[in-house]
Amino acid sequence: MTYALPRLSALLGLSFAVLACWGLRAAANDEIRIVTEELPPYNMTLDGKLTGLSTEVVRAVLKEIGVQASIQSMPWARAYDIALNTENVLIYSITRTAQREPLFKWVGVVAPVDWYLYARPDSGITLSELDDARRYQIATVKEDAGEQYLLSKDFVVGKNLQSNNKYAYNYEKFKLGRVDLWISIELNARYLIRQAGDDPEKVAVPVLKLPDLGEGVGLHMAFSPQTSDAIVERFRKGLETIRSNGTYDAIAKRWL
Numbered sequence: 001m002t003y004a005l006p007r008l009s010a011l012l013g014l015s016f017a018v019l020a021c022w023g024l025r026a027a028a029n030d031e032i033r034i035v036t037e038e039l040p041p042y043n044m045t046l047d048g049k050l051t052g053l054s055t056e057v058v059r060a061v062l063k064e065i066g067v068q069a070s071i072q073s074m075p076w077a078r079a080y081d082i083a084l085n086t087e088n089v090l091i092y093s094i095t096r097t098a099q100r101e102p103l104f105k106w107v108g109v110v111a112p113v114d115w116y117l118y119a120r121p122d123s124g125i126t127l128s129e130l131d132d133a134r135r136y137q138i139a140t141v142k143e144d145a146g147e148q149y150l151l152s153k154d155f156v157v158g159k160n161l162q163s164n165n166k167y168a169y170n171y172e173k174f175k176l177g178r179v180d181l182w183i184s185i186e187l188n189a190r191y192l193i194r195q196a197g198d199d200p201e202k203v204a205v206p207v208l209k210l211p212d213l214g215e216g217v218g219l220h221m222a223f224s225p226q227t228s229d230a231i232v233e234r235f236r237k238g239l240e241t242i243r244s245n246g247t248y249d250a251i252a253k254r255w256l
Helices: 004-031 053-065 076-085 130-135 145-152 167-175 186-195 229-244 247-255
Strands: 033-036 044-046 049-051 071-073 089-095 105-111 115-119 138-141 161-164 181-185 205-209 219-223
Touching: 033 053, 033 076, 049 053, 053 071, 053 089, 053 105, 053 219, 053 229, 053 247, 076 089, 089 105, 105 229, 115 145, 115 186, 130 205, 138 145, 138 167, 145 161, 145 181, 161 167, 167 181, 167 186, 181 186, 219 229, 229 247
Parallel strands: 033 071, 033 089, 138 161, 138 181
Antiparallel strands: 044 049, 089 219, 105 219, 115 181, 115 205
C-alpha cells in the first residue's frame, strides 16, 4: 500500500501526457486546412494535381510530422481572408512583410523570392526609384504582397494600380500594353512568360528591384492567428527537420 499512490500518480501523469499528444495529433489531422493560390512555379495545378516548389515543401513537412491535410488552391484574396479569420488554417506561399507580421503565426521560409517592377523593352521606361513609377499604370494582384507594398507607399487602386485576381491576367494585360508596368516575383514572371510561348528576355525587362519585398524575406508558411502555438511549433520543427536532413535541398534543386 505504501507504493500505491505514487504508482497511481505516475499512471495518471502518463495518461494525461498520452491524451495531450493524441489531442494535438487529432487536431492537426482532423482540423487543419491548407490554402494557397496559383503562383507558378511555387504552387500551381498541372493535369489536375497541385504541385510546385512550395507545395512539395509543405507536403514534405506534413509527411515528416505525420499529418494528413488537403490543400485547396483559390484566388489569393480569398485564401488570405480565410487564413486571417479561421482557426487552424495554414497558408502558403506568403511573403512576410512588416504589415503582415502581427497578423499570422509564422512557420518559416519555403522558397526564395525576388520582386521587380517590369516594363516592356520597347516602352522606354526607366526607373531610378519607386516614386518614378507613380505616373504609370501598374498591374497588381488583389491583396498580394506586391499590391500591399505599393498601397503602403501611397499608390492607389484605380489611379495607378490595376488590380486583378490572377497573375496570368497581369501578364496578358502587360503584354498587350494595357498597363505600363507589372509587379511580379521573378520566377513567377519568367514562368508565365514561357508558358505563353514568349521569351522572357524579349518581352519583360526588370526596371526596378524591390528589396523590401525580396532580399532576405522569402515566401513563407504561416498559420491563422487563432491556431494554437503547439500546432504552429510542430510544423516549425517539421520544416527545420526537412531542411537539416537534405529533403528541402533536394526539392529546391528540382525546381530552381
